Amino acid sequence: MSTYVAVNFFAKYPNKMDWGLLRFDSQMSSPLNGSTQTIRRGYRWKCALSWNKLDAAQAQTLEAWLTQMSSKSNMCLIRDFTYQAQGSLSGAPTFTQKNTVLNITLGGFTASAIGVLKAGDFLQFSTYQLVRVMDISVDADATGAVTINIEPELRATPSVASVVTVIDPSCYMQMSTQGYSGSKEPPRRTSLQVDFIEVIP
Secondary structure, eight states: OOEEOOOTTOSSOOSEEEEEEEEOOEEEEOTTTOOEEEEOOOEEEEEEEEEEEEOHHHHHHHHHHHHHHTSTTEEEEEOOTTOOOOSOOOEEEEEEEEEETTEEEEEEEOTTOSOSEETTOEEEOTTSOEEEEOSSEEOOOTTSOEEEEEESOOSSOOOTTOBOBOSSOOEEEEESSSSOEEEEETTTEEEEEEEEEEOOO
16 A cells, blocks of 8 residues: 545535544453453544535545545545644654553653643554543643553554654545445536545554
8 A cells, every 4th residue: 555645635624524433342251250351452443524515626626536545555644624632732742652552651742831632632643543642631741741541552652752743633544445425416516425444554
């Protein structure tokens, strides 16, 4: 998979976007005492985009892009178009270390800044992983460092000092079906629907 097609030329933001996390966890139950154990088997972000009643110019621009994306050799960066960070994001965050797959330390925030990250804020790493902050409110220490809880878990450890994207964080996705669907209202109205799922490099 080698082609990266940008989505920043959308003729029109989607009228509807479904966004979520697809989990592959499983549970095992003990035949002796009935206790259960959850095994994390990975995850992928997914989304569905819909555009309603596009004019001819909007529809044809989008259909050209969707035709490119219908090839499984193409992927693109997609973000949650409704997302707004709740933390101040003060500074220029970088990755410091993984403490566990669900707990990490970042640096580069403004020293002693209050509320730099808040629950639900997205982080995008150099390894193309997208995670959410789980802590209610996170303050930077005197060196600009924070230690936070995240979900979902890290698949791979980012490089030390690599940039953490907090503005318009996105993840790589590809079309999850073999094509897209649309309905036409002649002479010039088109509605389009397409599903995407995260690509794991």
